[in-house]
Amino acid sequence: MQSACRCAAIAWRLDFGCGVVRLFRVRILFINGPNLNLLGRRETGIYGRTSLAEIKKRVLQRARSLRVDVDFCQSNHEGKLVDLIGAAPGRYGAIVINPAAYTHTSVALRDAIAAVGLPTVEIHLSNIHAREDFRHRSLTAPVCAGQICGFGPLSYLLVLDAAVALAKATRKQP
Numbered sequence: 001m002q003s004a005c006r007c008a009a010i011a012w013r014l015d016f017g018c019g020v021v022r023l024f025r026v027r028i029l030f031i032n033g034p035n036l037n038l039l040g041r042r043e044t045g046i047y048g049r050t051s052l053a054e055i056k057k058r059v060l061q062r063a064r065s066l067r068v069d070v071d072f073c074q075s076n077h078e079g080k081l082v083d084l085i086g087a088a089p090g091r092y093g094a095i096v097i098n099p100a101a102y103t104h105t106s107v108a109l110r111d112a113i114a115a116v117g118l119p120t121v122e123i124h125l126s127n128i129h130a131r132e133d134f135r136h137r138s139l140t141a142p143v144c145a146g147q148i149c150g151f152g153p154l155s156y157l158l159v160l161d162a163a164v165a166l167a168k169a170t171r172k173q174p
């Protein structure tokens with residue numbers, strides 16, 4: 001008990017008094033791959049008219065009601081995505097990733113996910129299994145805890161519950 005109090009006191013100081021509670025909150029990293037910055041304008045018959053900014057807004061809103069922290073990012077560059085995954089341990093309890101086209105091609109992303117060992121969930125807006133043959137295979141899904149796909153923007157909200165549960169189940173007690 002005493003050491004828990006000391007730990008909290010140190011954390012408070014490190015946090016400059018901005019909220020020790022936040023320091024112990026579950027943090028989830030959302031990573032979005034190539035062309036997802038074009039959502040809302042891109043192949044709207046498949047991906048719909050909701051922009052990535054709007055999806056982010058909905059995810060952050062839901063995160064607030066769950067009292068968890070979310071960082072939400074997007075890049076078109078494979079190496080940048082690898083860097084984001086590699087920097088996640090110690091900062092996040094779980095990763096949610098929509099690798100977009102890299103789902104079907106990237107050994108580098110698969111290796112990065114396997115290397116960091118953080119619970120990771122793969123998501124897609126569309127049902128990749130009901131589309132072209134080349135989309136049926138995901139190189140990243142086998143190293144993820146699971147995959148959610150086919151629910152449009154709702155995939156991003158459904159996955160938040162899954163990621164929070166995984167992060168809580170695997171986090172070390174302070």
Ligand code: DQA
Pocket residue numbers: 034035036098099100101102103123124125126127128135
């Ligand atoms: C996607 C599916 C991928 O096959 C595609 O390359 C994307 C989007 C999805 O969210 O449905 O860019 O990841």
